[in-house]
Structure formats: C-alpha cells, structure tokens
Amino acid sequence: MSKRIVLIVIILFLILPGQLPAKFSCETLATDIEVLYLYDEPVSIDWPLIYHLAVEEACRVNLVSLKPGNENRCHVESSEDYNIHSYRFMVKDFPRYDLDSVLTRLNSWRLPDIVILNRNLHNPASLEFERYLLNLNPDDDKVFNIEKILRDVSEGGGDIFINSSIYLSEHYDELSELAAAFSSTLDELNRGQIYSAYSLIKDNTGGDKKPSILPGIEKNRLRRLTEKYIENSMVAASMNAAMDEYIGNILSAVNLKGLEKINSVFDALESLYRLRQEYFADFTSDSSTVVAKYISSLLDMVSSRIFKLAGIDFEFRNALRDTPQGPRLKLMTEIDNNGPLRITAGRISIRPNCNEKTIELSLKQKEIPPFSQFAREFTIDAEIESLVSFKPDSMLITGTIRYRGRNIEYRTFADAYLETPLSVSLVPKFAMIMPVSGKIYERLVEPVKLKAIITKPSFKSATIDIQVVNPPGTMAGAYRKTISMPIGTRSFEVSIPLVATRKLTAGKKRLIINLIENKYIVASDTAFVSRTDTDLNDKVKIALLSGSDGLLEDILVNTGADYRTISNRYLETRDLDQFDILALGTGCYENYPALATVRGKLKKFMEHGGTILVFGQPRNWPADLLPVSILSTEKLLPGHQLEVSKKSHPVFHKTEPSKFLEFVDRRYKSYPALVSPSEPIV
Known part of the structure; x- marks a missing residue:
C-alpha cells in the first residue's frame, strides 16, 4: 500500500430536503385547474407553454398520446420535479368506450378544464379522440367540464400568443431538463420562432372576453361543490371554513423553507x-x-x-x-x-x-x-x-x-395486466458516462455498454424489432435491430454501446428499450444514464464489499475505478494491505458475517493508511464494529455555506479540495460530519 498515512475517516453528508426550488411551489396544492395536452410526437410538444402552465400558473398538465396497438394499455410517467404527467395510450380500436376510458384513466371523477391540441396531430387514434373532445358538451349538473379548447396554429393565425423566445432564452436549461424527463427534446425546427400561436376554438366560460387560456376558470371549486351538493348549511359552512384554513396554510408554505415549510x-x-x-x-x-x-x-x-x-x-x-x-x-x-x-x-x-x-x-x-x-x-x-x-x-x-x-x-x-410472455431487462439499471469533447468521430471512444436481456417462453417463437430511445446528449452505437428467437430458446442478449457528448446535461436521464412485434410494442424497460466528470486515479486500489442493490458496483465499473469485489471468505482469511480503500456497499453487512469478527484487521488496515467508506447499513449494524466512532454534529448548514476548513487533512489525499464540494447541492441544508475525537474538516 503506497503512502502509509494514518487516515481514519468516514465521511457522511445527510441532506435535509425542504428548501426546494421554485418548480416545487406549493401553490399547485391550491389550484384545481387541469390541462390535457394532446400530441403525437414528443418532439413537437410546446415546452414553453407547458412550463408556463405547470410552473408559473401551478396547473396540473397531462400529456396524452394515442397510438394503435394489439391491446389496450397505458404507460404512465410523472415528473419528479413538476406537476406534469405523461399518458401514452395503446388502443386496439376507437369505439366510444375506449375514448371514454382515456378520460377516465386521467381522472375517474372529473374532466380537464382545458384541452390543447398540438398542431401536428396525424395519428388516426389521436384524430378520433380530438373529434370526441370537440363533441363533448358541458353538463350543467357537473362542476367540472371542459371549459376551453385551443389549437396550436403557430404556422399562421391565432388569437393567443406565447412568447417562446423569452422562455427559451431565460429558462433553456429547465426546459431542456423538462423535455428530457419525458424522452423528448426542444423542437429545434422552431428555435427561431418568437411566438407560439393558439386559436381558441371552444369557450364555455361565457361572456364577451378577450381570448385567453386561464381567465374565466376558477382556481378552487370547493364552494361550488358545497353549494351544489351539500344541503346542510352548517356542514357546508364548516367545510368552507376548513378549506379557507387549508388554502391559508398552503400559501404560507410558499414563502417558508426547511422544517417550517x-x-x-x-x-x-x-x-x-x-x-x-x-x-x-x-x-x-x-x-x-x-x-x-x-x-x-x-x-x-x-x-x-x-x-x-x-x-x-x-x-x-x-x-x-x-x-x-x-x-x-x-x-x-x-x-x-x-x-x-x-x-x-x-x-x-x-x-x-x-x-x-x-x-x-x-x-x-x-x-x-x-x-x-x-x-x-x-x-x-x-x-x-x-x-x-x-x-x-x-x-x-x-x-x-x-x-x-x-x-x-x-x-x-x-392497473393490472396479464403478464406478457415477452420481457426485456436492461443491465445495468444505472450507467455513468464520461462526456466526449469535440466531434465524436475525430477520436476513438470507449463507450459504456448496456446489455438488454430478452426472455420468452421456450414453446414460443418470435421475431422482434428492437428500438432504443436514448436521452438527448447521448448516441447509441451499432446493435442488433432485429432478432429471431426460435422454439426452444428462452433468452437472448443484445449489447448496446452508448456514448455521451458534451450536450448531455447533469442529472438522471431515462433510456428506454422497446420490443416491437408485428408493429406493436409488447415489452419495454427503462435504465438511467448520468454524466460524470470524475476521473478516479487508477493508482487507488479499492476493495468492495458488494451491497444489496449493486448500484455502487455499477458506478465503479462506469468510472473505470481499479476495484475488486472481495468475498466473505477473503475478508475473513486474507490481509487487506494491497488496497487503499475498503468500500462497504449498502446493506453489505447481511452478506458479510465476517465483518463481526475482523475489527482488529480493520484497525490495522486504517493504521497503515487505509480508508474505509461505509454506505447505508441495516439497524442491526453493530456500533462497535469499526475501530472508530462516528459523531454527527447537530449544526445545520446550507450547501452554499459549506467550505473546506482543513485542506491539509489526509482525507484530501489524491483529491482537489477546491472541487470537493461541487457535488453538494447549494440549495439544500447539510449535516457536516465529525469523526470523534477529530475536528470538523468541512
């Protein structure tokens, strides 16, 4: 082991959620307005308008697409950061029952307030659904009806305009992140477009008003519900009072942070x-x-x-x-x-x-x-x-x-479905990619390789087309686009090389693989891709005690670290001198009973300059297993106040202190860690 420096440290950052960015605004909890946005191709979605409705106006936005299929199914995705939900329907035919079911799938007890029709609708199922929506008339006995229907007419005309150029210039990163969350990109064909134009083709709000999207639609409708359905005036008054209290608490939370929020x-x-x-x-x-x-x-x-x-x-x-x-x-x-x-x-x-x-x-x-x-x-x-x-x-x-x-x-x-006989699974589920600078064809690139494992019953034969939907900023290399699996075979593996360009933004991105049989999607799976700018020194030798989720091993593989997964027997019978770091993966204590008996070996390892990194462990983790004790301070610090106070500390050996805190989100509060009896280093 090189550089026998005594290094006894375990670093732990506990992030306290609570101070969330504006996109998590609590105002959405005080707004009833729902929007249905009907489209065919994700690339044609008007993301500036979606951002305006979901973030600035606190509406719930449902992105809906319909395509023919060999069975009735719906794939649902929801943004972790925005009140936006995607519903991709596959329908066998277009009777009224199925179209009723589309609205029921979005919400079983109410209709959307606003319907927006994308300008590029061409799919027969979408066009049929459009006609169905246009023919729906408001029901006076109901509180929730479709109040407005708009059509995108950006190619000419319109009476409602959205300044797309301002959103693209001021919120481009957020819009790109939002589009990528739903396997889409900003529409490059319309980057030079200054305005998005919409025509109000149906308005049930009444009155001679200037065409608009939201005005005329109530943001909260409990009072209308109590007036219509609650005969007992005392009950109605009590309910309205509780609702006023609810809205007051929600609006107070908008300007609060942390635990107060x-x-x-x-x-x-x-x-x-x-x-x-x-x-x-x-x-x-x-x-x-x-x-x-x-x-x-x-x-x-x-x-x-x-x-x-x-x-x-x-x-x-x-x-x-x-x-x-x-x-x-x-x-x-x-x-x-x-x-x-x-x-x-x-x-x-x-x-x-x-x-x-x-x-x-x-x-x-x-x-x-x-x-x-x-x-x-x-x-x-x-x-x-x-x-x-x-x-x-x-x-x-x-x-x-x-x-x-x-x-x-x-x-x-x-929902519940009959289990499909065909299935596909991506391995690993999480891949980290080092972006390539410059033009990708000017240099040899070592890609990250994903493996798609396709399985079927042995009594069935299948000819399958493979479709990979990779996130923006990545490129999929050559892979088998079509495979034939005769009777008797159970599984097939397809290698998918993946490289990243500098356009790959930070954060977790989705990569989707679809199996297509007879032009219908019959199975799919999702993996996550993230960029990494970390280049681990290959002189650092890492011993890994594999965790229960396997994610740490996926990360080490993708970052090119020099690591070795050791067994329980190796830990029990062999020395650790050849390693610089011993990483205890999440939940590894369950798989390594020898940990309870090697305290002396771990102490010797650290006395000779080794570092032990401990990830999440179960409750029965023995407190005295390690030859050091962990003491976490109660002091809370926002991320932007954290700084390295002791740059000479051995923990920064082979690490640049100035970059140490780059990955701590500056918006969140952290618990700096202490290693007793040492002093804080951050």
Whole structure:
C-alpha cells in the first residue's frame, strides 16, 4: 500500500430536503385547474407553454398520446420535479368506450378544464379522440367540464400568443431538463420562432372576453361543490371554513423553507382531515360522491408533497398471472426513505374494483432508518374481468407512514395486466458516462455498454424489432435491430454501446428499450444514464464489499475505478494491505458475517493508511464494529455555506479540495460530519 498515512475517516453528508426550488411551489396544492395536452410526437410538444402552465400558473398538465396497438394499455410517467404527467395510450380500436376510458384513466371523477391540441396531430387514434373532445358538451349538473379548447396554429393565425423566445432564452436549461424527463427534446425546427400561436376554438366560460387560456376558470371549486351538493348549511359552512384554513396554510408554505415549510404543509393536511371529517359527519355523505373524491384528491396531493419534502418515495408494482389455479395478483410495495429522519411504515390494504370489501395486506409496523428501503410482497386472488387496464381505480392501495410524530395517509391506484410472455431487462439499471469533447468521430471512444436481456417462453417463437430511445446528449452505437428467437430458446442478449457528448446535461436521464412485434410494442424497460466528470486515479486500489442493490458496483465499473469485489471468505482469511480503500456497499453487512469478527484487521488496515467508506447499513449494524466512532454534529448548514476548513487533512489525499464540494447541492441544508475525537474538516 503506497503512502502509509494514518487516515481514519468516514465521511457522511445527510441532506435535509425542504428548501426546494421554485418548480416545487406549493401553490399547485391550491389550484384545481387541469390541462390535457394532446400530441403525437414528443418532439413537437410546446415546452414553453407547458412550463408556463405547470410552473408559473401551478396547473396540473397531462400529456396524452394515442397510438394503435394489439391491446389496450397505458404507460404512465410523472415528473419528479413538476406537476406534469405523461399518458401514452395503446388502443386496439376507437369505439366510444375506449375514448371514454382515456378520460377516465386521467381522472375517474372529473374532466380537464382545458384541452390543447398540438398542431401536428396525424395519428388516426389521436384524430378520433380530438373529434370526441370537440363533441363533448358541458353538463350543467357537473362542476367540472371542459371549459376551453385551443389549437396550436403557430404556422399562421391565432388569437393567443406565447412568447417562446423569452422562455427559451431565460429558462433553456429547465426546459431542456423538462423535455428530457419525458424522452423528448426542444423542437429545434422552431428555435427561431418568437411566438407560439393558439386559436381558441371552444369557450364555455361565457361572456364577451378577450381570448385567453386561464381567465374565466376558477382556481378552487370547493364552494361550488358545497353549494351544489351539500344541503346542510352548517356542514357546508364548516367545510368552507376548513378549506379557507387549508388554502391559508398552503400559501404560507410558499414563502417558508426547511422544517417550517414541512410544518405548514402538515398543518394544511390537518385542515383537510378536518374537512373530510366535517363532510362524513353528515349521514348522507359517502365515498363515491364527487365531493368525497375531490377531498381525497387534495389529500393525495398534499401527502405526495410532504413525501417529496421529506425525501420519501413510494413505489408500487404488480403483475396479473393466469395460473392453473386461477388468476393470481402479485403485488410489491417499496418505500424509500431518502431523508435524514427515521420513518415508520404502517398498515397497507387493497380494494379491488370487483369487491367493495377492503383486503388488509399487512397491519405490521416497520421502522425504516434514514437512507434505507423497505419492500413488501403479497399474492392475492383476483378476477381478470374486474381489472380493466384503462380503469385507474381497478385497484386502490392505501397505507400510512408515520413521520415526525404524525401519520400520513397515502393512496395509489393501479392497473393490472396479464403478464406478457415477452420481457426485456436492461443491465445495468444505472450507467455513468464520461462526456466526449469535440466531434465524436475525430477520436476513438470507449463507450459504456448496456446489455438488454430478452426472455420468452421456450414453446414460443418470435421475431422482434428492437428500438432504443436514448436521452438527448447521448448516441447509441451499432446493435442488433432485429432478432429471431426460435422454439426452444428462452433468452437472448443484445449489447448496446452508448456514448455521451458534451450536450448531455447533469442529472438522471431515462433510456428506454422497446420490443416491437408485428408493429406493436409488447415489452419495454427503462435504465438511467448520468454524466460524470470524475476521473478516479487508477493508482487507488479499492476493495468492495458488494451491497444489496449493486448500484455502487455499477458506478465503479462506469468510472473505470481499479476495484475488486472481495468475498466473505477473503475478508475473513486474507490481509487487506494491497488496497487503499475498503468500500462497504449498502446493506453489505447481511452478506458479510465476517465483518463481526475482523475489527482488529480493520484497525490495522486504517493504521497503515487505509480508508474505509461505509454506505447505508441495516439497524442491526453493530456500533462497535469499526475501530472508530462516528459523531454527527447537530449544526445545520446550507450547501452554499459549506467550505473546506482543513485542506491539509489526509482525507484530501489524491483529491482537489477546491472541487470537493461541487457535488453538494447549494440549495439544500447539510449535516457536516465529525469523526470523534477529530475536528470538523468541512
């Protein structure tokens, strides 16, 4: 081991979510307005208009496309940063039932307020859906109707104009990031266009007003709902008072930061709980009414925002399998605690649409440490006929999470499908790429290679076309575009080389692979790509104790690090002198029981200049396993106030201190780490 410098340090940055950028504005929680944007090709989406509606006007925007397919399915994506959701429908035919189902899939209890038609609609399914929307007339018995329909007429005419050039000049990076999140790019053909023009072809708001997009549409409609549906005036007054309190708390949260922001949103959630209690106190109320669904939708949005502020992610996956014993529904729920505080996962239940009875899947509580995951799997009986792929409430999953002493209810709706016989999986799921400077063809490039593993039943033959949708700023090299899998074969592997140019922006990007059979997409998978400007010194030797998720190993492979994954037996029987760093991957303690017996070996390793890096471990991680103790200060510092206070510290050996903090988000607050009995180095 070179340079035997005594180095005893474990670095830990805990990021406290809470001070979020403007795009996370809480104003969206006080706005009811929904927009349906119908398009065919992602490249033709008017991203300046979408940004204006979602970010500046706090609307919910649903991006909708329809294409022919061999079955009725819908692929849904939601932005992590914006109130924008993508619905890509595949439909077999275009009867009225299916078109009704499209609107039901977006929202089962209300219609969008505004419909915007892209100028490049040409797909037969899209044109049929356009005609269907134009023929929908407002229903006076309903509070939510399509109030306005606009058409993009940027090629000439129009009575509503959006200054696209200003958005492109002032928000280009955000617009590029937004487009990339939905596998799109800014429309290069219209970069020189100053304005986007729209024609208001239908307006049900009444009056002789100047054509506009939002004016004439109420931002909050609880009062109209109570006037229309609540006969008890005292109940209506109590509900309106709770709603006023809710909006006041939301608007207060807009200008707050950190824990104060979370507390204000929590207060808004408590106001909604009181609103719900007031409504259900009336014996005439039930959960199937539009008022109940309106309240539930507000609860869903506020709970989701608290999860975002607290760093909590909830994911649900399911597959419906037709077995000899009948249909079986396999469910998997996963809660990611990416925040610095412990949370508790509580009960979880499911209500299939075929049955009003709620099935309790689990009543157990489980504490989830910071930066940890908790997954649960269940299998239940199901009726295929009751689980329609376009129905958002085919399955209602509900549960609770306890955070900072308060319970948060969450709900999610899920579709169920018969498991397709063809499947594809990308490996690795996360790839880091070093951007190439200059023109890519002027030099030899060593690409990152992704592997697509395609599987099918052995009794089936298939000829499959492969489509790779790579994110902007990357280029996919030559790969097999078509493969034939005869009877008897079960799997096939396709290597996909991928390189990045300097146009690849920072952040996580999606790469999608589609399997196409008879012109229909039958299976797909997603991997994530990120740029890295880090070049690890190949003289640094790394020993890796592989973690449970494998992500650290993916990162080391992609950065070209000189590492070796060692086994439990190696750790137990061999010396570590040949390594400079020992990296303990996430959850590795479960796979390396020898860790409990090698404290002396680890102490010797560090005394001779070795560094130990510890990533997230389970609760039963022994506190005295390492020959050092970790002491985290309670002091909170915003990212922009962090600075290196001791540049000569051995931790900066082979590291440039001036660049050490570049990857700390300056908007967030951090817990600087101390290694007892040492002094802070940051």
